[in-house]
Amino acid sequence: MSTETKRQAVVAEIPRLRRYAIALMRDRTKADDLVHDVVLRALDKLHLWREGTNMRTWLFTIMHNLHANEMRRRSRMLNVVPLDSAPARAEPAGQDAAVEWSELSGAMGRLSELHRQVLLLVGLEGMTYAEAAGVLDVPVGTVMSRLSRAREDLRRRIDEGASTATIRRVK
Amino acid sequence: MTEDRVTDSELNALIDGELDVARQAEIEAWLAENPETAQCVALYRAQGAGLHALYDDILNEEIPPKIAAAFERRRPGVPPWAAMAAAIALFVVGAAGGWIVRGEAGPDAAPQVAEATPPIDTQELMVRAAMAHVVNHEDELRSPVAGGRAAIGDYLADRMGEPVRVPSLEDFGYRLVGSRVLPDTDGPVAQFVFADQAGKKVSLYVRGEQADGVDIIYALADELSMFYWNDSDRPYAMVTRVDDERGREALLTAAKAVHGQLNR
Numbered sequence: 078m079s080t081e082t083k084r085q086a087v088v089a090e091i092p093r094l095r096r097y098a099i100a101l102m103r104d105r106t107k108a109d110d111l112v113h114d115v116v117l118r119a120l121d122k123l124h125l126w127r128e129g130t131n132m133r134t135w136l137f138t139i140m141h142n143l144h145a146n147e148m149r150r151r152s153r154m155l156n157v158v159p160l161d162s163a164p165a166r167a168e169p170a171g172q173d174a175a176v177e178w179s180e181l182s183g184a185m186g187r188l189s190e191l192h193r194q195v196l197l198l199v200g201l202e203g204m205t206y207a208e209a210a211g212v213l214d215v216p217v218g219t220v221m222s223r224l225s226r227a228r229e230d231l232r233r234r235i236d237e238g239a240s241t242a243t244i245r246r247v248k
Numbered sequence: 249m250t251e252d253r254v255t256d257s258e259l260n261a262l263i264d265g266e267l268d269v270a271r272q273a274e275i276e277a278w279l280a281e282n283p284e285t286a287q288c289v290a291l292y293r294a295q296g297a298g299l300h301a302l303y304d305d306i307l308n309e310e311i312p313p314k315i316a317a318a319f320e321r322r323r324p325g326v327p328p329w330a331a332m333a334a335a336i337a338l339f340v341v342g343a344a345g346g347w348i349v350r351g352e353a354g355p356d357a358a359p360q361v362a363e364a365t366p367p368i369d370t371q372e373l374m375v376r377a378a379m380a381h382v383v384n385h386e387d388e389l390r391s392p393v394a395g396g397r398a399a400i401g402d403y404l405a406d407r408m409g410e411p412v413r414v415p416s417l418e419d420f421g422y423r424l425v426g427s428r429v430l431p432d433t434d435g436p437v438a439q440f441v442f443a444d445q446a447g448k449k450v451s452l453y454v455r456g457e458q459a460d461g462v463d464i465i466y467a468l469a470d471e472l473s474m475f476y477w478n479d480s481d482r483p484y485a486m487v488t489r490v491d492d493e494r495g496r497e498a499l500l501t502a503a504k505a506v507h508g509q510l511n512r
């Protein structure tokens with residue numbers, strides 16, 4: 078496969094990389110910065126991509142690693158609050174929420190990032206457990222247990238969100 | 249199958265299509281009898297559909313200019329050694345020990361040139377050789393002026409831990425500018441740098457350790473041209489900036505001369 082063909086294969090994955098990054102980071106600017114860095118890294122390392130292997134999971138793996146490094150770097154600079162107890166981040170205005178899904182979007186934002194990752198990789202990207210495990214560099218069993226907890230947690234938070242909304246309306 | 253053996257993991261695996269057909273049928277039958285769990289599964293499926301509803305529009309958006317610009321910044325060719333890495337679509341030439349290049353075996357002979365990807369070790373060595381050619385300053389080279397070629401040989405032998413022959417390309421109009429020892433994955437390598445009167449440089453990268461693999465590889469990136477070969481169990485890589493076909497022929501001739509001198 079020629080270099081140009083490989084470059085085109087990278088281009089073809091950009092929409093999916095952006096969808097995942099935006100859903101994960103919930104901030105379009107940061108997400109596009111991340112995808113930008115993934116593209117640069119991928120083009121620099123294109124010779125390491127083995128033909129016949131999955132370009133998508135390769136790129137997602139690069140993205141996961143870059144993102145994890147960034148989070149580690151930040152955690153050295155800031156006091157990190159455990160994600161589960163962190164206050165919900167504000168939804169960027171006018172972003173992605175079709176009105177009927179706003180509760181889901183809000184609940185996604187309140188999930189821990191580990192849970193968001195598996196939900197998005199499997200539930201949105203349609204990766205197999207094995208592919209998601211490869212991207213996240215964890216055993217398949219970990220993907221399964223995280224996914225199971227993530228779905229429960231998401232359901233719980235949607236319920237909470239719904240009841241909060243109801244209370245607000247009552248007031 | 250007993251009811252309590254349906255685990256959360258299995259329900260998730262059902263949703264994600266990770267179960268084999270038989271087990272899937274069993275669990276679906278079980279769910280028909282257990283409406284509460286079935287409702288939970290339906291809810292989880294709805295979560296997945298909801299994620300698509302929330303985020304799929306992003307797939308249809310234009311690629312932001314900043315990301316598109318990343319492709320421009322990484323056009324193959326800049327820097328050249330990276331292009332060499334990217335463009336290691338190579339011509340693997342000839343049979344064992346042969347220097348057979350397209351056209352050379354005579355007009356009737358089928359060209360024994362095959363496109364192939366060499367082993368990863370070889371590719372990496374080629375990239376390092378390309379990099380060493382590009383990132384190179386005369387001040388860093390041990391010059392032959394003081395003690396001549398013999399002094400260079402001693403200097404290299406001392407650092408490589410074994411005798412090193414110093415090739416000559418004077419017959420081709422290239423004088424030895426100098427040499428240096430560089431670190432490589434398996435130990436030191438020697439780099440010889442030659443230049444012609446116009447200042448055009450050719451470098452030769454020689455590793456002491458045995459290398460497996462291909463006999464002769466010709467690699468061409470946007471700005472660099474390289475012959476890589478193994479003989480007497482050593483890998484060699486000869487690199488120059490490429491101008492034209494004539495430049496490649498000259499490089500090949502020089503590589504053959506080095507082969508002749510070092511392989512006696």
